[in-house]
Amino acid sequence: MPAAMSAEEDLADVNRVLAGEAQAFEGIVRRWQGPLVNMAWRYCRDRGRAEDMAQEAFLRVWRGLAGWRRESSFSTWLFALAANVFRSELQRFPAVNVPLEDVAEPAGPATQHDGLAEKQSHDAVRRAVLALPQRYREPVVLYYFHEMDVGAASRTMGLPEGTVKARLARGRELLRRRFPHLNEQNTPQLSSTLRPKKEVLQ
């Protein structure tokens, strides 16, 4: 669905909800359930919990709809609010207590053609993100959730882009040090299909 159309539909649904038509909120949930559940999943890596957190975020959206000032787009406001909900939920009950050093070491480059080993290796890297210190974890989570768009990540976090870039660089550096084998293990098919934006890499 084109972003402009979604924005128009969001606006129309918001206006209907504010006019007292609670059922119009269903359109918002229908359009945004996928992104919000996926975002929550990246915060906790637990499917059931991700859905609970996304549902809580929708309820907060419902309660706070009148407070949306329309200075930013609906999606920006929605993601920022959801990030707040997920952050507070995870502060109450952390998703993982394993220190970064204790995250299982993935298989080495010798097994790079083994599909299962590669999947395990990738899972280990993704789990390691949750083991990052909180100030670095969220920028990393949101940067990849927003398809490597620092601006979107910083708007969601409500922080200046420079701060997000610095924390992101530090978070990625910690991951790189934790998984030095990735240096030797070139992932050609992934690297060729996914070209990261170079704006934050250094």
Next chain:
Amino acid sequence: MKSNLNPETDLGSIDAILSAEDELIPSSGFLAATMERVREEAAFPKPIPFPWLRALPGIALAVAVLGWCGFELVRAVLRSAREISFAQPQLITVNIHALEPAGWVAVALVVPMLSWILSRRIAGRSGLL
């Protein structure tokens, strides 16, 4: 410690791995469950906000009266303290008697305040505030 790793290659791999997440499809009941909770919320009457604007004159008056009482109390205590003498212990009783009205004023202020705090807590527990 200086790293001997190649940041470009490493970050490329990390980017590739973290970007290539499978998309999670919300469970079939997610939409219905969420809307059910939204409808429950909508069915509840909205909490009545405390009328701060209307209460403001009363609060200002209470603060002024309280301040005046406090001022009078301190003044009475200081006056009594000046009059107390170890050579005349019988006068202490007289001065304590002089403080009695101030004590009653203090009690009269504290009791409604406690009552107000208690009622706020009870109302808060009932979900009204």
